[in-house]
Amino acid sequence: MRGGLRKRAEGAGRKPRLVFTDRLAATLVHLRLGLPHAALAELYGVDRSTVSAAIREVRPLLAARGFAIPNRPGLRIRTLDDLFTYADAEGVDIRLDGTEVQVRRPRAGRPGRKAFVSGKKKQNTIKTTTFSDHQGRALFSGVVRLGRMHDQTAVRTEGIAEQFRLHLDVHAEVDSGYQGLAKEFPSQVSAPPKKPAQDAPDGDKRAWREARRRQSSARIVVEHTNAEYKQWHPLQRYTGRREDYEQTHLAIAGLVSDRAARRTTRRLTSTELVPVRATAC
The missing domain is CATH 1.10.10 (Arc Repressor Mutant, subunit A)
Structure with a gap:
């Protein structure tokens, strides 16, 4: 009884x-x-x-362990709010980028079957968003969604844009897939500069190439973070149950963050152009 x-x-x-x-x-x-x-x-x-x-x-x-914080043993990031609060308090500039992993195709006739089809890869995938610091150390990875959803849509629906509104001192480097986020938060989010017109002066084209190179150099580390995840076999092509993917991804990403957090923090060097002083002959 x-x-x-x-x-x-x-x-x-x-x-x-x-x-x-x-x-x-x-x-x-x-x-x-x-x-x-x-x-x-x-x-x-x-x-x-x-x-x-x-x-x-x-x-x-x-x-459920979350993500290790560099130079903060014992503290871990488990939510987007934790991430942005940490970045705001410590003055960390974040890098964010989406990545996708191929998964098994749902059976024919099942509702929502096309939601897994990625417009970019033309395959059945699941996407996640990765956040790292300037050294490419994983800080958070989540915002799991089906392959059909665009990165910019996930920004709206999963609360990333709202976090930028709440933390005005947090800055981020993104790729061209997040141009909408950069337009909404121009003082916080840096995206690749707009390409000049075909008939623009050569000086404008050279300045654009240099600005694009600098922005790409600052952002590329998050691609290296995504590459660390892909060294684990299940995230190269996931063959398990699709409903278990999020749990598997979080488990692997948390383990990757443990190793990344042990890297020594390097000083962020300046890349600003400095005018050369003319010397008198």
């Missing part, structure tokens, strides 16, 4: 075949190398279902 006393002591029941350290190790190996559950079961001498249960148990724990 519901509401009665327990009839079985806490901790009773069938014991797991693998201790927690083995379950954690199996999950890490699966996330890093993409080994099938059956292969891991052979390594540990257990049934495949035991490994599957272990991964289902440990993966959400890794996903």
